[in-house]
Amino acid sequence: MFDISSWKHLRIPFSFYLLPVFIFAWAVAREVEISRLILVFITLHLFLYPSSNGYNSYFDKDEESIGGLKHPPKVTKGLYFLSMVFFLMALLVGLGINYEYSIMMLVYGLVSMAYSHPSVRLKKYPYISWVTAGYFQGYFTFCMAYAGLTGGGWGVYLKESVYIPGILTTIILMGSYPLTQVYQHREDQKRGDITLSLSLGILGTFVFASVWFIFSGIAFVSYFKWMGEIWAIWIFLGAMLPVILYFFTWFSLVRSNPTKYATYDWAMWMNRISAIALNFFFLYYLIEGH
DSSP states (O other), X not given: OOOHHHHHHHOGGGGGGGHHHHHHHHHHHOSOOHHHHHHHXXXXXXIIHHHHHHHXXXXXXXXXXXXXXXXXXXXXXXXXXXXXXXXXHHHHHHXXXXXXXXXXXXXXXXXXXXXXXXXXOGGGSHHHHHHHHHIIXXXXXXXXXXXXXXXXXXXGGGOHHHHHHHHHHHHHHHHHTGGGGTTOHHHXXXXXXXXXXXXXXXXXXHHHHHHHHXXXXXXXXXXXXXXXXXXXXXXXXXXXXXXXXXXXXXHHHHHHOHHHHSSHHHHHHHHHHHHHHHHHHHHHHHHHHO
């Protein structure tokens, strides 16, 4: 029942692009028990995110490229059940930390399901889906990871030292989110999903992302100043330089020929470079902070 195509749709390697949120939460938590560190990593990156990927793939039934799969295989009913198994595993393993952490993952999973399920399908509402994805993949996930790493509960969402960096992760995701949709306009339009990128248009998507990237840079610099970590500003800006250069090179090419350059390959390289840069920075921030 769980054929190879179903496992491909879980897109487990794609979880690498969400790893910066986990590392940032680890850096803010500082001292973390190794057992909690392993459990949080497993529940999020090996079970929860793949479950979400598979579930959304099942209901989207994409025929063209999606994040992490340039040529997605046809989905089967087995994919639905496999995604549910992974979701259940995330919740059960999460209980090894505490029940509140497991409930946080349940909330994340249900919202993720609402993104693509035909009875709700948040994906077809451009700004609602944008805010929802930014909030839950950013702030909510950051606080959830922090709670898991420290053994905390719902109170972490109201803790200033946690929710401020959590908000920063949402801000940076607000800019990158529409770029992940820029090559899917034809298929989204065919399904009636008016995504944010489709609503903005290709060039509008890049302008929109530019504004949010500038805002996120200012926000991170302000955060490090507030924390009295001036050294982190220069490392952060240095790590972001390749991302900025790639983005504006891509933007320039898209302006000359949107059809040729607003593609899956260009978008995935944007994701790779961003993830590598952020993972590097947050690992350095973690080590230096200790």
